[in-house]
Amino acid sequence: MDTLYTDDQIFIPIISDYGFKATFGNETNTLFLRKALQALIKTETPIKEVKFDKNTFEGLTQDSRSGVYDLACTDENDNHFIVEMQYGEEPYFVQRMKFYSLHKFNAMVKKGKFDYGTLTKIYCVAILANTILPYKQYHTLANLRNELGELFDEQMTFVTIELNKFELQEADCQTDLEKLIYTMKTIHTVTQPIQFPQFWNEEWLKVAIDELDSRKMTPDERASFEMVVARNAEAVKAENKKIAEIRLADKVHIVQNLLSQTDFDLEKIAKIADVTLDFVKNIQQKLNSEK
Template sequence: MNDRFISILSDYGFKATFGNEVDTTFLKIALKALINSSVAIKSIEFVKNDISAITIDSRSGIYDIACVDDNENHFIVEMQLSEYPEFIQRMKFYALHRFNTLVKKGEYRFENLPKIYCIGLLANSIFPQIADYHNIAVLRNTQNEIIDDQMTFITVELDKFDKKVNQVETDLEKLIYTMKNLHKVTEISQFPTFWNEDWLKKAISEVDIRNMTAEQKLAYEMTISANALAVKNEGKKIKQAKEEEKIETIKSGLKMGLTIEQCASLARVSEEFVKDIQQQFFDE
């Protein structure tokens, strides 16, 4: 392997950049760009994600972060690498959980609640009917007038972003281009000029394998190992679930009086497999 940079989309890369608690320079500018704000974020503090601080699963390898800025705005950021059409439902779950937490802390008062920004960074598309790769959603009426913007949902569908390096202008475009392309670069000579900007330079240095200490390399290798194990275990679960589903299909078919051949065709298994199930569950 000649890879020099760890993908920001990976568990380790996302944690090292967006989840860097030592230096939040990158995160502050990234969040400002993602929510399309003209107001700079002066400071940011990570808070415990009450649902799950870190989740590694075989579908995506997710690293969730929760933080609060100097204006008491709350941010929830989640990365999703695999297909997940219902992702927006999970975003609502996270945002509403944070909303309920804030209401409880305020002794069930609803005035002056801080804003909640729930941000989903997706490798794949979940809105095929929408052309734009960056969407910001708040509660609106049928006349497109804002009813409430206390809770805002932001999605970025990375696969819809196809701008070339010479077309990149805004901080949002720089962020997305970097997330999609950094791990493909092997030499600094290939850097676009905007990668020399301080916020991106700091993020890039965190995922530069040549800059990693022995401890960081170990942490990276452990993350890779953990994800590989998660994928393997999930594969076993899926295989087991499919087998159990076939068994239930066969049992139902036999109870209905279907023949062994019919059950085999229905469950898409061999007749020998059906006979084994019949013997195991129905023969005295």
């Protein structure tokens, strides 16, 4: 998913700020959000209504550093949902998910009279454009478990979708989860209406797809969208630079440790750190000059 939007596309990508807000964040019609959440957490129980939590993550709802867009809402049973869309690289996304979930958990725990048995569930959903987890499956559900893999607690559930791992074709998509991920991964690649999958006529998907149709945009909406695209491109560029700097610093640290604590030859150190021999020599020279 190198390019999120080009001029010949009919539909705006869901995995963009504009697309995410128009679909998952559609407060006028929550049908798509409710069906999507139900599919993502793999429950047969319909979510009848959702209420958006306006102030839950004040100052955190949009992280322009890497094009991350978060949504928080609760259903009719007061179960909490946090959705994070990530199309840039995010080395510490698991820590981000824990931070969001624990922030929500702490907000639920009130001072004074309190019964932990009344705590409702928290679902933290991360939808990632890239592959990050070391698993083959594109959909991962995680709870707190013991050393035998047995369920210890399910009050907090982490849901991860890695779009790059999803390889099903249109004809193979049978479940709502498969239809959802197929739509998220391909909607912005459609250039002709004849390419529409049959299941895009299902009401919940149709609601979202209609919101993504660039042909229905007013001039003001078009201008707003183009501004968002430009801003996000700069944000992703800046974040990629930061990530590259972090990775470089990590490699420097590894090489420095190996040079000071082992008797490995320089070529072996270069191989371990996954850097060039010249990279190792330069660090060695710098360390020697500082002695």
